Amino acid sequence: MSGVIGQPVSRVDGRAKVTGSATYAGEFHLSNFAYAALVLSTVPRGTIAKIETAEAEHAPGVRAVITHLNAPRLAYLPLAERPAVDPKSGEQLRVFQSPEILFSGQPIGVVVADTLEEAQYAATRVRVRYETSDAKTQFDVGRGRAPSDATATSGRPGETSRGDADRALAQAPVTVEAIYSHAREYHNAMEAHGTIAEWHGSHLTLYDKTQWVDNDRKEIAHVFGIPEKNIRVISPYVGGAFGSALRTWPHVTVAAIAAREVGRPVKLELSRRELYTAIGYRPHTEQRVALGAEHDGKLNALIQESNAETSAYEEYSEETLYPAQIAYSCANVRTRYRFVDMNINTPCPMRAPGVSTGMLALEGAMDELAEALQMDPVELRLRNYAERDEDENLPWSSKELRACYRIGAERFGWGRRPAKPRSLQKDGQFIGYGIATALFPSMLSPACASATIFADGTAVVRTAASDMGPGTYTSMTQVAADTLGLPLDRICFELGDSEMPEAPVHGGSMTMASVGNGVRAACEAARAKVLARISHEMGSWWVARSEK
Amino acid sequence: MVPFAYLAAPNLRSAISRATRSSRAEFIAGGTDMLQLLQERVRAPEELIDLNGLPLSDIEITADGIRIGALARMAQVVSDSRVREQFPAVTQALLASASPQIRNMASVGGNLLQRTRCLYFRDVATPCNKREPGSGCSALDGENRLNAILGGSSQCIAAYPGDLAIALLALDAKVEIAGQSGQRVIPLDELHRLPDDAPHVDTTLRPGDIITAVSISTSDFARRSCFLKIRDRASFEWALASAAVALSMDHGKIRHARIAVGGVATKPWRLRHVEQALTDRELHADLFRRVAALAADGAQPRTQNGFKAELLKRVVERALRQVGETT
Numbered sequence: 001m002s003g004v005i006g007q008p009v010s011r012v013d014g015r016a017k018v019t020g021s022a023t024y025a026g027e028f029h030l031s032n033f034a035y036a037a038l039v040l041s042t043v044p045r046g047t048i049a050k051i052e053t054a055e056a057e058h059a060p061g062v063r064a065v066i067t068h069l070n071a072p073r074l075a076y077l078p079l080a081e082r083p084a085v086d087p088k089s090g091e092q093l094r095v096f097q098s099p100e101i102l103f104s105g106q107p108i109g110v111v112v113a114d115t116l117e118e119a120q121y122a123a124t125r126v127r128v129r130y131e132t133s134d135a136k137t138q139f140d141v142g143r144g145r146a147p148s149d150a151t152a153t154s155g156r157p158g159e160t161s162r163g164d165a166d167r168a169l170a171q172a173p174v175t176v177e178a179i180y181s182h183a184r185e186y187h188n189a190m191e192a193h194g195t196i197a198e199w200h201g202s203h204l205t206l207y208d209k210t211q212w213v214d215n216d217r218k219e220i221a222h223v224f225g226i227p228e229k230n231i232r233v234i235s236p237y238v239g240g241a242f243g244s245a246l247r248t249w250p251h252v253t254v255a256a257i258a259a260r261e262v263g264r265p266v267k268l269e270l271s272r273r274e275l276y277t278a279i280g281y282r283p284h285t286e287q288r289v290a291l292g293a294e295h296d297g298k299l300n301a302l303i304q305e306s307n308a309e310t311s312a313y314e315e316y317s318e319e320t321l322y323p324a325q326i327a328y329s330c331a332n333v334r335t336r337y338r339f340v341d342m343n344i345n346t347p348c349p350m351r352a353p354g355v356s357t358g359m360l361a362l363e364g365a366m367d368e369l370a371e372a373l374q375m376d377p378v379e380l381r382l383r384n385y386a387e388r389d390e391d392e393n394l395p396w397s398s399k400e401l402r403a404c405y406r407i408g409a410e411r412f413g414w415g416r417r418p419a420k421p422r423s424l425q426k427d428g429q430f431i432g433y434g435i436a437t438a439l440f441p442s443m444l445s446p447a448c449a450s451a452t453i454f455a456d457g458t459a460v461v462r463t464a465a466s467d468m469g470p471g472t473y474t475s476m477t478q479v480a481a482d483t484l485g486l487p488l489d490r491i492c493f494e495l496g497d498s499e500m501p502e503a504p505v506h507g508g509s510m511t512m513a514s515v516g517n518g519v520r521a522a523c524e525a526a527r528a529k530v531l532a533r534i535s536h537e538m539g540s541w542w543v544a545r546s547e548k
Numbered sequence: 549m550v551p552f553a554y555l556a557a558p559n560l561r562s563a564i565s566r567a568t569r570s571s572r573a574e575f576i577a578g579g580t581d582m583l584q585l586l587q588e589r590v591r592a593p594e595e596l597i598d599l600n601g602l603p604l605s606d607i608e609i610t611a612d613g614i615r616i617g618a619l620a621r622m623a624q625v626v627s628d629s630r631v632r633e634q635f636p637a638v639t640q641a642l643l644a645s646a647s648p649q650i651r652n653m654a655s656v657g658g659n660l661l662q663r664t665r666c667l668y669f670r671d672v673a674t675p676c677n678k679r680e681p682g683s684g685c686s687a688l689d690g691e692n693r694l695n696a697i698l699g700g701s702s703q704c705i706a707a708y709p710g711d712l713a714i715a716l717l718a719l720d721a722k723v724e725i726a727g728q729s730g731q732r733v734i735p736l737d738e739l740h741r742l743p744d745d746a747p748h749v750d751t752t753l754r755p756g757d758i759i760t761a762v763s764i765s766t767s768d769f770a771r772r773s774c775f776l777k778i779r780d781r782a783s784f785e786w787a788l789a790s791a792a793v794a795l796s797m798d799h800g801k802i803r804h805a806r807i808a809v810g811g812v813a814t815k816p817w818r819l820r821h822v823e824q825a826l827t828d829r830e831l832h833a834d835l836f837r838r839v840a841a842l843a844a845d846g847a848q849p850r851t852q853n854g855f856k857a858e859l860l861k862r863v864v865e866r867a868l869r870q871v872g873e874t875t
Binding site for chain 2: 042117120124
């Protein structure tokens with residue numbers, strides 16, 4: 001134990017990142033590269049009536065133009081159990097398997113050429129005629145529908161209830177009700193998504209931007225119907241993700257199809273524009289919150305209903321209504337979740353998916369209630385403090401929210417704030433004081449790691465984890481150094497390769513707690529082995545010496 | 549990107565004659581807008597004529613003011629102390645433009661000619677009369693929050709995006725042009741045109757014309773000028789509304805006022821009626837509020853850009869106050 005855990009050390013990967021020597025997925029260079037450019041649908045719904053590729057095929061440098069007409073029929077085997085990052089209902093987009101168009105921006109073809117410019121140019125020469133049909137492109141909550149069974153049984157039911165929230169609301173002396181609309185949010189991480197695919201016979205290597213190399217391997221194995229062991233996924237650096245690289249997106253399959261077709265490694269990098277439809281986004285939601293309280297501020301009724309968009313082919317649901325069930329002490333709580341199907345690509349997790357969206361509406365309503373009660377908004381939250389998880393009826397493992405309120409109020413000078421809105425100005429701008437509670441579940445998952453100690457006093461630690469920016473490289477190096485009793489610069493920590501010991505998804509804020517334990521266990525085991533060897537050899541030496 | 553031929557122009561004359569001969573040739577200077585247009589396939593010239601080698605980047609003092617070569621980089625003008633002292637609105641407009649990296653590349657002439665940021669102009673999957681004449685205007689009833697409330701037509705409501713032109717217009721700048729038929733000088737106000745029924749023609753430039761310089765005369769009002777820009781984020785963003793204001797004062801009275809606004813109109817836009825309402829008036833905060841209330845007269849907002857009318861009034865008022873305070 002060197003005590004280096006928790007110390008503000010420099011990022012171990014900092015130099016590589018700022019000097020450009022860190023190699024991101026799209027930056028690997030393989031010999032004999034070919035480059036891919038996508039052809040995207042320009043209508044939101046319909047079928048491809050005709051697709052003309054002759055001009056593209058004859059454009060300079062073009063090696064292949066692949067559409068639903070000539071693409072290989074892929075297996076798309078169902079997964080025995082869907083990973084946490086995939087929607088539980090519906091089917092993932094099957095690239096180039098049919099002429100059906102489900103959203104505008106859907107990949108309907110790929111051009112592979114000797115240079116990127118040739119591929120991009122030729123992609124513009126593919127002419128498509130559509131038979132369009134009526135598309136759902138307006139977010140209309142009137143079309144809201146309940147979740148399917150597969151979603152409901154996976155823990156995202158359409159309805160939850162404790163007590164009788166509607167009756168309690170009707171009887172409450174003070175009530176507020178409001179609609180909260182939350183626009184779609186796109187990821188746009190600094191590193192655009194991209195994939196390099198290379199086949200060696202029946203073996204596929206993918207260099208991909210992903211927060212989960214193990215799952216990438218599993219998904220592509222099922223798409224192509226090949227054994228997982230035939231696939232290797234490499235992703236040593238992730239330039240920002242926040243959930244966008246959790247799933248295996250359709251372009252990964254496109255890269256693999258293209259590489260197999262031309263028999264060369266293929267690089268497919270998505271443009272900023274393509275990212276809007278090639279990966280997911282935080283969905284548009286419209287939520288209704290109704291609160292009922294006593295005059296003293298005690299909550300009696302809490303109703304929160306969420307309408308969220310999803311695609312026409314998958315049901316992407318979020319934990320939007322989780323905060324309503326646990327954030328405050330309230331005997332009568334009811335929630336309702338509805339989907340609005342749209343001809344768009346499927347949404348995906350983004351930064352506290354669902355929880356932050358639900359919290360936004362709930363906390364907005366709590367402020368409205370404080371106003372209606374003429375009560376300090378911090379006081380209102382303290383008065384409804386949840387001493388236990390009333391949904392599960394279990395004690396919290398830990399909860400320091402009361403201290404957060406107190407310390408936050410002190411530091412912000414909450415007590416000195418003018419209660420009346422819009423009463424404080426500085427340099428012609430209004431200054432406001434506000435409060436909101438935020439919560440997020442604390443999750444853990446099994447993780448594996450390997451540790452190798454060398455005779456020169458260095459160690460290599462590996463796990464198939466990821467580092468999208470929070471500092472996995474550094475924190476795991478600290479854990480290893482601490483456990484092995486070695487200086488930081490004697491540890492080489494590696495991640496992001498499916499050949500390494502299995503790690504859970506790099507999401508849900510659980511990497512430190514999960515992978516950290518794996519690294520610690522591996523280092524403890526390696527250390528014990530070394531010590532055992534030393535004591536054995538020391539013992540032999542001692543015995544030999546005393547026998548002399 | 550569609551393949552094109554590239555030619556580095558050896559001199560002004562050959563650049564002009566080359567571009568006059570080919571209708572599919574275009575000029576490139578700093579390239580900060582042209583590269584985007586090429587990459588997004590908004591433009592697909594057969595030939596790009598590179599002007600960067602031409603000797604047009606000097607900033608010179610003239611008998612009555614300053615002459616800025618069309619190839620002077622925006623950053624070069626920003627750092628010029630003569631411009632900063634004599635024409636503060638110009639420096640402020642440049643500093644409010646784009647990012648330092650882009651200002652290092654972008655030329656003054658090219659900046660004046662940058663194309664609109666209308667979402668549909670830049671999205672080749674949608675109809676746009678400016679990009680593809682006769683295809684229709686998607687913005688009229690579409691996502692038009694960024695579009696113009698002044699100077700639009702039934703064909704186009706794309707806003708002129710630049711900042712520099714707004715400052716130059718307020719300072720009565722002139723544009724020097726070299727073309728097939730020789731040199732000419734026009735007021736900046738006559739460089740850009742209204743969309744009317746030919747929105748694909750942004751300017752009055754003729755085929756082969758090249759802007760060679762911009763000149764501004766020194767004056768009382770130019771020295772007392774400012775540029776104010778309101779945008780969705782604090783940097784690297786186009787204006788929702790901007791105003792360049794210049795006042796000439798005489799014993800606490802406004803002699804002349806110049807007001808040009810951006811982000812709200814289809815071309816750089818002078819508010820002459822507001823200028824007149826300020827002429828020969830005592831400097832007064834209340835006066836600024838009253839005349840600024842006229843700023844959006846004649847505005848024709850669409851579904852999403854109505855907020856620009858109120859924003860414009862406030863931007864003009866604030867810019868007037870800012871200049872008023874410096875007197």
